[in-house]
Amino acid sequence: MPELPEVETIKMGLERYLIGHIITDVQINSPIVFSGNKKLLLGSKIVKVRRFGKVLSIDLSSKFSILIHVKLTGQPIYRGPNLKNPPQMSKKVIGGLPGKHTHVIFKLDKNGFLYYNDVRKFGWIKVIKTSDVEKTGFIGKLGPEPFNDLTFDKFKEILGKSKTNIKVLLMNQEKIAGVGNIYANDALWLSKIDPKNISNTISNKMAKELYNALLKVLKEGIKRGGASELNFVTPDGTEGSYQEHFLVYGQDKKTCPRCKKTKIVKIKLGGRGTYYCPNCQK
C-alpha cells in the first residue's frame, strides 16, 4: 500500500498541477468510491493540497475539501494545461485514461482533468467541510507525522509504552502516521534491529538509530518518487523508483547486502511479510 513517501509524492504532484484550477463538473462512474455531495465542489477553486499520514486533502475556496485515500491501487492522475508535455503513461495505469477502472473524473477549467483510477476499488473519495478535516475519525486518530511532530523524545515515549513487536508498532497509524510495510522493514534493517523485538525493551541508543533510519528511508522514498510496486504511479502517470532501491523489503532468499553472509529471511509479523537478516539484525 502506498505509504508516506508515495502519498507525499502524489501530494506534491497534485499541488503542482491542481492549485488555481476550478472544478466545473464531477463525473462519478462508481458511486461506491465516492461519498458526499458533488454539487458542493462545483465552481470552487482548488487552493491547497495537504497530506495526513496516507490520506490526501484537496482544499477548496468554498471551504469544502476532497479527501482521498488511495489504499492499495488508487491512482489520481492529472491531464491538462499545467502538464504541458504529458509523459508516456505507465503500464500500471491499467485500462488507460479514462478507462474501465476510472471511477471518478473531476473536470476542471481550462480543459483540465483529474482522473481517479483504482483497479481494486479499496480506495475512497469523500467530500467534507475543510474545518472538519483534522477531526475526522481517521485523521483525528493519527499519530505524529515523522517530518513534523515526531521528535526523538516523542518516538522514545511511544516505544516505551508499547509491548508489541517493534515492526508492528512502526506500522500502527495511531502511533506514527504514514509508515507502512516497505519503510518499516527497511528502517529496521538499516538500524540493525530485529523486527520481532519488543518495543519497550529497545535501548535508548538503538531507538536513536531506528529514529534516524526511519527518517532516512522515508526521505529516500520521497526523493525517488515513491515505490511503484502494485499500481502506484505519480500524478503525471509515471512510476517512482524506490522499488529499485529496497534495502531488505521483498529481498527474501537474497544475500544480505551488508554482511554478505546470510540470506534474508521472510516471516509473518502482525499478518504482514517481514524481511530481515538474522545475522545483522539483533
Ligand SMILES: [Zn+2]
Ligand atoms: Zn546481514
